[in-house]
Amino acid sequence: MSTKKILLSGIKPTGRPHIGNYFGAMKQFVELQDAHDSFYMIANYHGLNYIQNGPEMADLTLNLAIDYLAVGLDPAKSVIFKQSDIPEHTELAWIFDTITTMPYLMRAHAFKDAEAKNKEISVGAFNYPMLMAADILIYDTDVVPVGQDQKQHVEYARDTAEKFNRIFGETFKLPEPKILEDVAVVPGLDGQKMSKSYNNTIPLFAEDNEIRALCMKIVTDSKSPDEPKDPSTDNIFALHKLFALDNLAEIETRYREGKISYKESKEILADNIIKFVTPLREKRKAIATDPAKVKAILAEGGEKARARAVAKMKDVKEKTGLSF
C-alpha cells in the first residue's frame, strides 16, 4: 500500500475551462500529483444538472479529458476518470441522502443562491453536495484541492463522514479542502468570481484574437490615462497578478503614478496571457488529434477508480446491513 496521502478533485464538463478553473484548481492538480495518490474526475453526473443534450455532454466530457492532459495531468501518475464510470458514487450518494435532512441541504450556498434568483432547482441540483460527498469519501480522500467556492461542499463531505461514522461505526476519513489563498477566487471580466454561469470568463485555451477581445471587455472605472489608479481595486490588475511574472512591480508603479491607461494595461495583460497559454494550447492541439487514446486513458482510469470504489462499498454495505 502506498503511504502517500489520497487526493481527489473534479471539474464539471459544462463548458470550456477558464483561467479561474486553472489557477484555482487545475494548476494545483498538476503540482500535487507526484506527492499524492491522486484521483481526478470529470464530474459528468454533476454536469447533467446543466447540460441536457447527449452529443454536447459527450463532446464536453472528451474535451475536458483533453484539457486535463494538456495542463499536465499524467495518467502514469494520476487516475483520470469519468464519474459516470463508477456507479458506486451514485449508490453511496443515495445512502448519504438517507442520513441527511432537507434543512441541512437548504443551507448550501449554491441552493440559497438559486433560490434567491428564483431559479427552478432540480432534485439533482439540490442533492449535489451528497453526490460530491460520495465522490470524495468513497476513495478515503485526505485532500481536496479546490477554489474557494467549493469549500462548503468539502465541509458537507466532512459532516457527512462524521454522521455516517457516528451511526454505523468508523468508516470514512474526514477530508480537508486545499485552497490556495492568492487564487481562491479568480475574478472575471466584470470583477465578480470568474464563472461559466456569469458569462465573464477568459477560456484557458482561447485563441489569441479571442483573448485580446475579452481583455478589452474588462470592466474598469473611468479614470483617464494620466490619473493615478489603485491597483488593489482594479479588475485588470487582479489578473496581472496571475500573469505578469516579470513586470508586475513595474505595472503597479505605473498605476500608482498615473502612467498607464487602462487600454495599455489590457494590452499588456493580453500579451502576457497569450505568452502563458500558447504552449498549453499547442500541447492541447497535439493531444486532440488522438481521441481514441484519450478515451483509452479514461477507460483505464475508470477501471482503477472502480476497483477502489467497489472495495469501499463492500465495507459500507456490510456496515449498513445491506449485504450480509
Ligand code: TYM
Ligand atoms: P467546477 O466545475 O465549478 O469548478 C472546478 C474547479 O475550479 C474552481 N474554480 C475557481 N477557482 C478560483 N476562482 C474561480 N473564479 C473559480 N471558478 C471555479 C472550483 O472551485 C473548482 O475547484 N462541484 C465541483 C466539481 C466536483 C468536485 C467533486 C470537486 C464534483 N465532485 C469532488 C472536488 C471533489 C464543481 O462544480 O467545480
